[in-house]
Amino acid sequence: MIKIQTPEQFLKAIPKSLKENLNYRKNLYKTLTDDEKFRKDFLEMAFSEPEIAFNSIFWTFNPRKKAGYRNQPFILRPQQGIVIKELKDALDSGYDRAVNKSRDEGATELVCKLFALYWLVSPEAMFLIGSRKEEYVDRGTNISNGRTVGDHKCLFHKVLYTIANIPQCLVPEFNKTFMHFENLENGAVIDGESTNENFAAGDRRTAIFLDEFGRVDYNIAKNIRDTVNDTSDCVIYGSTHFYGAGHPFNKVLRSKNVKVSVLPWYKNPEKNKGLYTSPDLNMIEIVDIDYYKQLCPLVFNDVEPNVPFKYSEFEQKLLTYPEAIQRVLSNTKFKADGCEEIPGDLRSPWHDYRELRDTRRSLAQNVWMCPTGASDMFFDAVVNDRVRTKFLRPTTFSGEIKFKYNDKGQIKSSWFKENSGKKRFKWWGLLPNSRPNQSHNYILGCDASLGTGASNSVCAIYDVNTSELIGLWRCPDTTPENFADQVIGIANWVGGKTKPFIIWENNGGHSINFGRRITNFHHYYLVYINTQETTKVRHRSNKYGWHSNRETKDDLLTTLKIALNESLKTEKSHKWVTIYDETALDELDDYIWYESGEIGASERADESSGARARHGDTVIAIALCLLATKEQRKAVHNEVLRAKPGSMGYRLSQYRKKKKENKKNSPWI
Secondary structure, eight states, rough: OOOOOOHHHHHHSOOHHHHHHHHHHHHHHHHHHHOOOHHHHHHHHHHSSSSHHHHHOOEEEESSSSSSSSSSEOOOOHHHHHHHHHHHHHHHHHHEEEEEEEEOOOOOHHHHHHHHHHHSSSTOOOEEEEEGGGGGGGGSSSSETTTEEEOOTSSHHHHHHHTTTGGGGGOOEEETTEEEEEETOOOOOOEEEETTTTTTTTOOSSEEETTTTGGGGGHHHHHHHHHTTTTTTTTTEEEEOOOOTTSSHHHHHOOSSSSEEOOOOOGGGGTTTTOEEEEETTEEEEEEEEHHHHOHHHHHTTOTTTTTHHHHHHHHHHHHHHHHHHHHHHTOOOOOOTTTTSSSSSBOOHHHHHHHHOOOOHHHTTTEEEEESSSSSOHHHHHHHHHHHOOOOOOOOEEEEEEOTTTOOOEEEEEEEEEEOOOOOEOOOOGGGSSOOOSOOEEEEEEEOSSSSSSSSSEEEEEEEEEEEEEEEEEESHHHHOOOOOHHHHHHHHOOOSOOEEEOOOSSSSHHHHHHHIIIIOEEEOBEEOOOOOOSOOEEEEEEBOOOOOHHHHHHHHHHHHHHHHHHOSSSSOOOOOEOOHHHHHHHHEEEEEESSSSEEEOOOOEEEOOOOOOOOHHHHHHHHHHHTTSSSOOOOOOOOOOTTHHHHHHHHHHHHHHHHHHHOOOOO
16 A cells, blocks of 8 residues: 655655555555545645656557567656756746757656646646648547557657557547547647647747757748747746757747746666766776776776776777676777767767767757757858857957048047947957057958948957967948948058958948948958969959859868868968857757758848848958958068177178278268
8 A cells, every 4th residue: 555645755755666566566566556535635645746657657669679568657757857847837837948858868758748747637728839831740540449549750749649658547638630639637738730830820838849940941940939828937948959059949048038948868878888088188087986997897896986097008908908808898888089079978888889989960859959069050050059169268458440531531549448339349369459469460351241230340359370260340231332331441551561451241232332442442352363263373453352153162161161170280381260259159050051052041030230131241251351361461570680799790790880981971872
C-alpha cells in the first residue's frame, strides 16, 4: 500500500531504476484504482510537482527499439527534471520560455506531457500547440480501445499517448476531433494549428507551444513572434537550430524577455559517458574518470579526474601494456585538438562517433545547439566563436565626428566629441592628443545605403600598421551625400602618416552619388580605382570604387575569411584583421550560401543602430579595408643611421656636409 506524503517525499520515494520503477508502478496503479481519495490526492500532488506524474504514471514510445521494448516508463533524467520545473513556473507565472536543445533530448515530449497533465487536472485550461506543417500537428490520431492510433510523429500523438497510457481510473471522458482534444469533465482543451502567418491571430490561450520554431520560414516565424504575445502570457518555443543565427528563434534565445531552458547532449547520461575535454593541443582532461576505470582499471586508476595530461605521453605508455589490454582500448580514442574544431569544450565517445558520422552542419543543428553553424554558413562558425572569445571587447570611446564647412560647403575641420548625439562612431584603443596615432596609416572601408532605414551606411577604420579594425561609424538614416561628408570628416580627423585611403562599394545609384561627393565635390583622390584583382596583372579601369559581382564578391569575402583565421595564429603568414566589435562578429555569423550558389547575409533586425534589416554592410566594409591594403601600406618610421667615425661612410657624410656649407656660403648665391 502506497501512502500519501508531501509531494517532495513522494517524489523522492519513486525508484529510478527500470525494474524497481516498474514494480513500484504496479503497486501505485492498484492503489489508484482501489482508493478514490488517494486518486484525488495523487493528482493534486502531481500537479504541484509534475515530476511525480512523469516518473510514476507517464510512458514514452520509441519505435527504434525492438518489439516488447518500444513502450517504456518515462523516468526523467536530472536535466529534464530541471526543465520541467522551469516550464511549470512559466505556465503558472505567465511568462515566455524557450528550450534550446540538442536533438533527441525529449523536449517536445516534456512540453506535450506537461500540457496533458494540466488538461487532466486544471479546469478550463486552454492550450495551443503548433508545428510547421499540419501533419506534424495532427494526422489521424485518436484513442481507440485504450491505444493511441495515428502518426506517432505528430504532436497530438504525444498528447494522446500520454493520456491513453496512464491508469484508466484517471482518464476522464473526452472528445477528440481533428486538431482538438477536449476534457468533457473539466472543460480543458488542447488545440492544434500549423505555424502559418496567421497562427494564433485573434485567439486567447493559457499557454502556447511552438515546436521546431527554428525550422519555420523566416518571415512566417517573424509574424508569429509578433502575434503570439497578444494571444498568451506564456509562449514556449522549442527547437533545434536550422536557419542559423539570423532566424527569429535565435533572436528569442537572446531576448531579455524570454527565459531559456537547455537540454544539451552532455547532460544526457547515455551520451556523456566518458566525458572529457582537451584544454590545449596534445592535452586531455578526463571528466568522467569512472567510465574509463570500469573499462580498464589498470590503465586509468592512476589518472586523476579534471587534471590535464599530455596525450602523446599517454599513448606511448599504452604501448608498454600487454596486447590484451591494448585490444580492450583499441576503440578508446581521445581527440587532443584543444577543442578548436568544435564550438564547445566537451567531448565523449558518443560525441566523437557522431563527429565522424555527421556533417558539421548536422552537428551544429542536432548536437552542438550552435546557431552560427546550423545554416550553410560561409564563414567558419568555430573560427567566429574563437574570434569572439579572444577579441570581443567593449568600445573605448563612442560619440560623434563633428565638422565645419567652408563657404563652398566643403569640410574645413573635424573633431571627435565623446558621448554626443546618437553615438554612431565607435573606437577601440587610445586617442593620444584626441586623435589616432599619427605615425600609422589608415584605410576607410565604406558601404553606402539609401539612408531610408532599411540598412546601414558603414565606415570601417582599419589601422594598417596593427591590422586592427579600430573604428566604426554606422547609421541607417543618413543619405549618401551626407554620408560622404561624414567620411571626409572622419578621414580628416583620423589623419596618419599618409592621408587615409578610402574604398567603397560602387554598384550604381546611391553609391555613385556617394563617390562623386567624395571625389568631385571634396576633391579627395586618395581612393580606390576599380581594378581587376583576380588576374595576374591588376588592370585599372576609369571608375572609382570597388564594383561587386558574384566573382569579385566571392573573392573579397574569401580574403576576409582567411584573414579571420589568420588573426588567431601566433605566427602570421598572411594579412589579417582583428575585430573587437560584437555587431560585426554577429554579421559574420549571418553570411550564408544561398540556394543559387551566391553568398549573402540572412535578413535580421539590427537593434543597435535602428536599421530594420541588416544586409551585412559592416562585413563588406571590413573586407574592403583588406582589399585596399594593396594600395595603402604600413607607415614606415624613418630612422637616422649614423656612420661610425673614421669609416668610409662617415668620411663621405662629412665631405657632403662641408660641400653643402661651402655652397651655402658662396658669394655668387
